[in-house]
Amino acid sequence: MRLSAEVAGLLAGGMAVLALILVQRKRKAARKKKKTYYKPRPLDDFPQFKPGNGAPIFHGVRVVELSTMVAAPAATRVMADLGAEVVKVEEPKGDYWRQFFLDFETERDFGSAFEGVNLGKRSIVLNLREPLPREQLLRLLEGADVFVTNLRLEAMVRMGLDFETIHKKFPWLVYANLSAWGTTGPDKNLPGYDVGPYWASSGMSASIQPQGSYQAYPVGFGDATSGLNLLAGVAVALAHRLQTGEGLFVDAALLRVGFWTMAPFILPEAKIKEGEVPAYTRPFSTNPLWSTYGTKEGDYVALLHQDSGEAEELKLMTILGLTGEALRGDVCSAVSQACARLKTAELEERLNRARIGHVKMNSFVEVFLGELPLCESAKCFVHVDGITDVPKFPRIPMEFSCSSLHGPQGRAPLLGEHTGSFLRRGFSPVLPEADLKQAPPALPKTDQTKGLLHHITVLELSDCGACVPATGAQLADYGATVTIVEPPEGSFWRPRDPVFFNHLNRGKRSVIVDYLRHPSSPEVHAHLHRLLEGVDVFLTSLPLSKLKTLTMDYDTLHAKYPRLIYAVVTPWGLEGPEVNRGDLGAFWCFSGLAALLGGRKPSPPPPLPLQMGELMGSIYLMAALGAALFHLYRTAEGQRVDINLLHVATWCNAILGSLVQKDPPKVVIFDRPPQERRNDWPVPTANCFRTKDGMWLQMLGVELPRHLMKTLRGLGIRWRVFPMVLWEVLRSVLPATGVPLIFRLTPVFTVINAEMTRAISALTWVEAQTLLREKDIWYCPVQTPAQAGQSLQAHSTGTFAPTTAGRVLAAPLFFSSSSNVVASPLTPLTGPCLPRPYPAAPKLGQHQHLLAQGAV
Numbered sequence: 001m002r003l004s005a006e007v008a009g010l011l012a013g014g015m016a017v018l019a020l021i022l023v024q025r026k027r028k029a030a031r032k033k034k035k036t037y038y039k040p041r042p043l044d045d046f047p048q049f050k051p052g053n054g055a056p057i058f059h060g061v062r063v064v065e066l067s068t069m070v071a072a073p074a075a076t077r078v079m080a081d082l083g084a085e086v087v088k089v090e091e092p093k094g095d096y097w098r099q100f101f102l103d104f105e106t107e108r109d110f111g112s113a114f115e116g117v118n119l120g121k122r123s124i125v126l127n128l129r130e131p132l133p134r135e136q137l138l139r140l141l142e143g144a145d146v147f148v149t150n151l152r153l154e155a156m157v158r159m160g161l162d163f164e165t166i167h168k169k170f171p172w173l174v175y176a177n178l179s180a181w182g183t184t185g186p187d188k189n190l191p192g193y194d195v196g197p198y199w200a201s202s203g204m205s206a207s208i209q210p211q212g213s214y215q216a217y218p219v220g221f222g223d224a225t226s227g228l229n230l231l232a233g234v235a236v237a238l239a240h241r242l243q244t245g246e247g248l249f250v251d252a253a254l255l256r257v258g259f260w261t262m263a264p265f266i267l268p269e270a271k272i273k274e275g276e277v278p279a280y281t282r283p284f285s286t287n288p289l290w291s292t293y294g295t296k297e298g299d300y301v302a303l304l305h306q307d308s309g310e311a312e313e314l315k316l317m318t319i320l321g322l323t324g325e326a327l328r329g330d331v332c333s334a335v336s337q338a339c340a341r342l343k344t345a346e347l348e349e350r351l352n353r354a355r356i357g358h359v360k361m362n363s364f365v366e367v368f369l370g371e372l373p374l375c376e377s378a379k380c381f382v383h384v385d386g387i388t389d390v391p392k393f394p395r396i397p398m399e400f401s402c403s404s405l406h407g408p409q410g411r412a413p414l415l416g417e418h419t420g421s422f423l424r425r426g427f428s429p430v431l432p433e434a435d436l437k438q439a440p441p442a443l444p445k446t447d448q449t450k451g452l453l454h455h456i457t458v459l460e461l462s463d464c465g466a467c468v469p470a471t472g473a474q475l476a477d478y479g480a481t482v483t484i485v486e487p488p489e490g491s492f493w494r495p496r497d498p499v500f501f502n503h504l505n506r507g508k509r510s511v512i513v514d515y516l517r518h519p520s521s522p523e524v525h526a527h528l529h530r531l532l533e534g535v536d537v538f539l540t541s542l543p544l545s546k547l548k549t550l551t552m553d554y555d556t557l558h559a560k561y562p563r564l565i566y567a568v569v570t571p572w573g574l575e576g577p578e579v580n581r582g583d584l585g586a587f588w589c590f591s592g593l594a595a596l597l598g599g600r601k602p603s604p605p606p607p608l609p610l611q612m613g614e615l616m617g618s619i620y621l622m623a624a625l626g627a628a629l630f631h632l633y634r635t636a637e638g639q640r641v642d643i644n645l646l647h648v649a650t651w652c653n654a655i656l657g658s659l660v661q662k663d664p665p666k667v668v669i670f671d672r673p674p675q676e677r678r679n680d681w682p683v684p685t686a687n688c689f690r691t692k693d694g695m696w697l698q699m700l701g702v703e704l705p706r707h708l709m710k711t712l713r714g715l716g717i718r719w720r721v722f723p724m725v726l727w728e729v730l731r732s733v734l735p736a737t738g739v740p741l742i743f744r745l746t747p748v749f750t751v752i753n754a755e756m757t758r759a760i761s762a763l764t765w766v767e768a769q770t771l772l773r774e775k776d777i778w779y780c781p782v783q784t785p786a787q788a789g790q791s792l793q794a795h796s797t798g799t800f801a802p803t804t805a806g807r808v809l810a811a812p813l814f815f816s817s818s819s820n821v822v823a824s825p826l827t828p829l830t831g832p833c834l835p836r837p838y839p840a841a842p843k844l845g846q847h848q849h850l851l852a853q854g855a856v
Contacts, residue, residue, distance in 0.1 A: 040417055043421040046430075048430060051635050052637050054403050054404065055403060056403050057631045060431075060435060060436065061079065061145050062085050063084050069223065072176075072227060072230060077119055078396045080409055081406055086120070090416065091126075091128070092127055094125075096703055098110035098111060104742070110415075112662055115393070116394065119409070121412065123417050128159050129159075145172075147176065148230070174237040175248070176230055178252045180193070180197045185793045186793060193702045197222075198223075198255070199698075201783050202262045203785035204261070204262055206784045207265060207609045208609065210675060211280040212678060212696070214698055215674075219655040223254070224654060225257055228619050230813075232813060233252055234250060235629065236452055236630075237815060239629045241436065248815050256799050259799050259809055267808070278784040289306075289312055289313065290304065290582075292361065292594070294604060295343060296343050299344040300594075301360050302358060302589040306582050312356075316335065319354045366592065367590075367592040368592075368650075368657040374646065380646060381650070382394075387411050389662060390661050394650050394657065397647045397651040399641065400631075401554075441634065442632075451478055452815060453479045453480040456480040458475050459482075461552070462492075463492070463543075465569070465614045466611040466614040467569045467645075469504035471622050473504055473505065474811040477506075477838070481509070483510075483531065487514060487516045490844050500611075506803050506838045509850065510843065511847055512845040529560075530851065531854060532855070533854045533855075535561075535855055538565070540552070544570070544578065554640045563636060563637070565625065565641065567628070570643075570644045571585060571586035571646065573646065583613025592649075594606065598673070599674060599677075613648070620643045624641040680749045680750040681753055682749050683702060685699050685711050687756070690761060691765045697768060699779050700779055711756070717758075721752060725752070728751055732745075732747045799812075804839075804840045808838060
């Protein structure tokens with residue numbers, strides 16, 4: 001009887017596989033019948049410029065990219081937009097990302113999601129398992145300035161493409177590596193996508209999504225940000241090369257970027273015992289004027305007074321008709337109930353009348369399909385010549401005043417489109433002045449042994465957002481001298497959150513200038529300009545009108561200090577409004593991110609972790625500053641660089657943004673409330689599951705065809721699942737009903753998710769870990785911020801650093817002349833890292849003498 005059951009299961013499994021193969025063949029046959037969407041194009045030379053005088057920032061920079069998926073390709077897409085020549089090296093079957101979402105876009109040669117992160121590149125095919133193609137790659141690297149990869153280190157070592165080997169052959173080459181978990185520590189060789197190290201391990205998913213919905217995640221959200229972190233490293237390393245001729249190892253990791261954005265929740269020294277089931281609870285705002293509220297029509301409106309007191313709360317109560325008794329109870333609950341009785345237009349009219357900042361929450365469909373004026377002024381999107389089916393792609397999320405020639409250089413390449421011609425000819429010729437191997441730096445060489453940026457001085461003038469001080473903290477970690485200007489009562493976070501303030505301001509200097517109360521005072525202006533003399537970078541997030549009053553606007557300072565890099569952060573862009581500031585409005589609610597994570601209305605938006613959008617913005621601003629510093633070293637030209645939080649959010653959401661333009665109805669799969677999505681999640685091997693003792697784990701098998709069979713076999717449910725899958729395939733998938741395939745597959749996904757849930761829920765956490773590791777099934781724990789703060793891998797890979805006032809998160813980029821060191825931003829470029837405390841944040845006005853002598 002037992003043999004019969006096994007035979008029956010085997011037969012059912014074989015028939016299920018056969019049925020799925022028939023489905024796949026139908027899809028492939030349909031693709032073969034279609035005409036090629038793109039025609040191959042000739043390999044044209046890049047135009048030739050001398051650096052500076054309006055040329056693109058990275059003109060003359062030659063990049064070899066050996067990477068897949070989203071994060072590292074996003075970095076090189078930005079470099080291509082900024083003028084670099086990027087050649088993408090692919091294996092014969094191509095980057096898997098070419099196929100992603102292609103079932104929605106059957107007329108295309110590759111998915112629009114691939115297009116968005118590969119615009120303007122060349123593509124060549126090399127089978128690096130063979131000796132000759134590896135030699136061809138080495139010849140390419142000989143002519144390159146940058147090598148970007150996200151392949152795991154052990155694979156690079158096997159192919160002889162690890163940093164040590166490459167650095168001996170090409171000591172000038174910048175070697176940029178983006179890993180999931182970091183290059184040191186017990187998990188350094190584990191695989192992973194951003195849903196694991198960035199989303200689940202950092203405490204982000206547990207802080208945003210309701211328990212059990214951790215798989216509901218904007219595709220590529222963390223990849224897009226981590227790619228910009230890698231770009232910052234490449235740019236700073238190129239600046240270092242201009243000064244020294246030395247190529248560096250640039251170490252970026254999804255894990256460290258995720259932790260950086262969750263700093264306010266991770267840093268408090270909360271303790272949780274090993275194996276203890278945490279409280280998977282989300283922290284909601286207790287500030288009634290920094291929260292979102294539903295209206296009678298199912299819309300949501302975010303109130304945007306982050307620094308509010310009793311007077312502002314009383315004003316809100318008054319316009320909502322609430323009594324003073326409500327002030328003594330749960331104010332947020334009382335406001336929520338009052339807003340729910342009002343129509344959206346009526347609520348907004350009352351808020352406008354009381355001058356209470358607010359924005360209405362958009363869906364991401366409205367953002368990507370609509371023509372919203374605020375998205376236009378924020379310069380979020382760009383049309384790419386030659387692409388007709390996707391009207392707009394996210395523009396790179398930073399603006400530079402030094403050139404008007406930045407932007408996509410055409411569509412993404414066909415697989416191997418340039419293999420023969422590029423291997424014969426190589427990179428485009430450039431003028432000697434633009435060749436990094438020949439051109440001397442425009443600025444005098446400096447001593448690089450004290451830190452990459454020890455010769456850079458920075459002045460920081462910010463509002464309550466953390467973007468500017470978090471960027472300044474990164475610069476200080478890399479050796480720059482950073483001075484913060486504070487009002488007499490101290491900057492925003494100093495009295496409110498000393499732990500977070502120490503994190504944001506470690507290693508800086510503090511001076512007091514009363515610029516908030518006396519913005520028109522000539523004495524204030526004199527103090528600020530004295531501090532600016534000889535400074536290389538000015539960081540600010542103040543409203544442009546206030547900067548104008550302080551005589552700290554870009555035009556005034558650029559005329560006086562032409563080499564100054566003027567970096568400004570706004571919520572809505574330089575041409576957007578100055579009101580409704582902060583990340584809750586532009587970044588979270590208006591951009592559609594909150595609605596995508598929470599589900600279409602009337603589902604409530606999830607909470608935004610404290611300053612998460614601002615901290616993500618600091619990664620983008622650091623990337624822009626890295627490029628501007630390279631340009632400064634190369635040309636001695638200062639400029640204005642700017643980012644805005646709305647643009648950051650649309651860049652993060654680019655993957656689904658391109659899809660929704662192709663086929664809006666199908667996006668309903670990703671647009672439902674997160675609790676609904678889990679049961680029929682279309683990638684069961686990337687779903688979240690709960691163990692018998694209550695611990696949640698996140699599966700990381702994003703590539704379903706690669707991981708499904710291995711996972712079902714490893715969990716021991718293959719033969720139980722096959723008959724049910726076969727039935728659903730025969731009943732729902734194969735019949736030509738006119739229903740799109742992705743929806744006909746829903747019953748199949750439901751069966752697989754249910755059986756995986758049943759199998760994992762029968763295991764304890766220890767049993768599940770043992771089994772999944774033994775069977776090589778990719779997963780990671782869903783960690784709360786308290787668990788993240790105790791993460792062994794995070795500590796092992798240098799994520800945390802001590803100061804005399806408590807621990808901080810180290811800047812997430814590491815540089816070294818060897819990949820075999822425990823890295824740290826404060827590590828010398830050679831030798832191992834010795835644990836040592838970072839300087840703590842300064843006392844208020846501790847460096848007041850700088851008002852007399854200047855910041856330099």
